[in-house]
Amino acid sequence: MDVQIEAWTVERDHCEVMRLLQAAGVPCGAVLNGREVLEDGHLNERGFFWEIPHPDAGAFPYAGVPFRLSKSPPAARLPAPCLGEHNWSVLKDLLRMGNEEIARLGNAGIIGDRPPGVTG
Numbered sequence: 608m609d610v611q612i613e614a615w616t617v618e619r620d621h622c623e624v625m626r627l628l629q630a631a632g633v634p635c636g637a638v639l640n641g642r643e644v645l646e647d648g649h650l651n652e653r654g655f656f657w658e659i660p661h662p663d664a665g666a667f668p669y670a671g672v673p674f675r676l677s678k679s680p681p682a683a684r685l686p687a688p689c690l691g692e693h694n695w696s697v698l699k700d701l702l703r704m705g706n707e708e709i710a711r712l713g714n715a716g717i718i719g720d721r722p723p724g725v726t727g
Contacts, residue, residue: 662684691720 616624625637639647645668650656653675655716656668664686672681698704712718 659683660684663689667701672686690716690722694720695720 619627621637623636629637637643644650645656655671655673657671658666658678659669660666666687669683669686671683675681695709698709698712699706709718716723
């Protein structure tokens with residue numbers, strides 16, 4: 608049976624296989640790569656992707672909320688944080704560390720806002 612399925616699917620695009628199987632009553636979906644997800648007509652028609660400006664990466668599409676609520680519509684919030692962007696607020700405000708201890712962690716290279724070996 609596997610050989611027959613392989614022979615049938617190898618001749619077709621994955622989206623075509625999905626459409627044919629769905630038309631025959633088989634619940635299924637194509638596995639999409641990243642580009643296909645971003646170009647998906649259904650997701651784009653529903654406004655699934657939000658373009659949020661990022662200070663380092665520029666405008667970038669982010670996956671939105673997969674559901675809609677009539678009384679509380681979703682809204683784009685914040686881009687992904689930059690490396691180390693929240694170090695001080697997490698360590699000082701949440702973990703109650705002192706300034707000297709946080710500075711020591713930074714000087715020791717335990718925390719930082721740049722990848723190791725990158726200066727300036």
